Amino acid sequence: MKRKKLWIAATVAALLLPGSANLTAQRTGLPREEFAARRAALMKACPEGIIILFGGALSAPGARFRQDNDFHYFTGCGDLNAVAALVPRTGRSYLFLPRQSEREKMIGGLNTLERGDGAERFGFSEVLPSDYLEEFLARNVRSERRVFYLRLSPADALADDRWESLIFLARKNRSPFDDQETLDQYRIRKLRTNYPWVEFRDVGPAVDRMRLIKTAGEVEILRRNGRISADGVKQAMLATRPGGYEYEIEAAAIGSILAAGAQGPAYAPIVGSGPNSCVWHYDENGRQVQDGDLVLMDFGADLDHLCMDITRTWPVSGKFTPEQREVYRVVLEVQKACIEAYRPGATAEDVRRHVAEVMKKKGLDPMGLEGGFGHHVGLSTHDGYGGAGPLEAGMVFAIEPGLYFPEKNIGIRIEDTVLITATGCEVLSKDVPKEIAEIEKFLATRKAR
Ligand SMILES: [Mn+2]
Incomplete structure (x- = not known):
């Protein structure tokens, strides 16, 4: 009995050890410096307020999670439910991620917050829990110009560009019970409700301009x-x-x-x-x-x-x-x-x-x-x-x-x-x-x- 318990403890430890973090490791062929340089270039193109980038929130059933393209482009981070906030005035970048339960860590592996290597792996100034995001925005919107840059353009997908995605969305919306708003629309609406005095600008054109020319x-x-x-x-x-x-x-x-x-x-x-x-x-x-x-x-x-x-x-x-x-x-x-x-x-x-x-x-x-x-x-x-x-x-x-x-x-x-x-x-x-x-x-x- 005791032996079995030890074995379980060893297995759990192996799953939680930093060495086993490749359970969630991203195979990205690019070094962290490239993602940091992209963030710096985006901050130069959108020099005021706060840039907010949302990652993917759901994985398609039966499929491996593939991070949102724009989010991947600026972070390299493949975790679910991630948000990045960039502050151009200070040049600092923050990654927000949900805290995970022990069970989640055991089943799916550790996210970057729990692993604690977001600075080392992706070059972020800080990695913070998602439940601090609202306070972070509230604190920073005071000292920054009242501008939020976020994706107001349509999101693209693995196979479809932004405008094709928009067409497929229009087709979906033909059916009166399938015409709910998208995650992006919800995020924009929620931010607009919480920060009605802030000016919202589309980060899309700057992102597309960068993505067009390959490094x-x-x-x-x-x-x-x-x-x-x-x-x-x-x-x-x-x-x-x-x-x-x-x-x-x-x-x-x-x-x-x-x-x-x-x-x-x-x-x-x-x-x-x-x-x-x-x-x-x-x-x-x-x-x-x-x-x-x-x-x-x-x-x-x-x-x-x-x-x-x-x-x-x-x-x-x-x-x-x-x-x-x-x-x-x-x-x-x-x-x-x-x-x-x-x-x-x-x-x-x-x-x-x-x-x-x-x-x-x-x-x-x-x-x-x-x-x-x-x-x-x-x-x-x-x-x-x-x-x-x-x-x-x-x-x-x-x-x-x-x-x-x-x-x-x-x-x-x-x-x-x-x-x-x-x-x-x-x-x-x-x-x-x-x-x-x-x-x-x-x-x-x-x-x-
Ligand atoms: Mn083709």
Whole structure:
């Protein structure tokens, strides 16, 4: 009996020891100095009052918690129910977290408050319990200018940018019993009720401006993600066989990225065979794949909170039919011409013009396809405001032209994620075969099963 008690005590101690804190440790590829530098830059952009950033409060059922993108960007902290407060006048940053019960600590591990290493790990001036947050604001709002900077813009999500999230919210609200306010709306309303004389400003534009241009540290993670995700798509190609299922193709890619250290996919993987290749965001992935089908796979990993977005289309048989080949070639030439035109200073119109010139020179009918900007990629797969202004070095874009002919079961999309460099762009997802001959050669290496 005594022995058993000792064993339990030892187990509890092991769970509570600092050495076992990796139960809640965040795999972030960036050093604490980068998060501290981002906070300093945000305080420079929003120099008055108090900046308040809220972290995620709930984890999706059955899924690992993924921190709110904006919160992650400025803290690196992956704990639930966290709030950060930055005071630009003093340059100090504070992290607020709930105290945990012994039971919570045992089941889920310690949060940063209980571990007591918030300064060391994330560079915060102080880590304080959440029940002190109201008093903190009350105390500081007196000495600071009466301004609160917080996110008044919509929150983004793993796969959706701010404006897409807004659209999905509008769709949800169509149903009269699903139209409750969001957590952000509640937080804003509560702060406005408690501090009606304070001026509220949106921190969103400053945050987006920073997130748009990737740092050297982020570029390294994105390059690694490009390699990992490319390998995932290659494994999926090799797993493709007539009579197999779309989900087997998905499984090969997921297994590959997880084994390489990614946290998961950057969005619900799309594996559309035959008619499903024509549904842009098809993600049921349940159909049996037939000989003669095309498979369109849109896939990328989420690595250390940075996403990758790749699409390839390949023939199940290993050889494109002449009709598939003809459409493929058009999409490929448009995609390559886009990549050629992506460089600092280029506008969507510049890309469109270049694509039109290339197609004319090659004597190809673009079948209605035009070049232009895809979408930004970053902490969210669809990142930022979308491509309005000219390109700048450090931006990361997905280029994803596609042609869809449902009456022929031909849907072809080719997508790469590229980094804008000083002189052009670097294709982060270049390791997946893209030329017709390369694809056919690679598929020929599949093992017979
Ligand atoms: Mn995309």
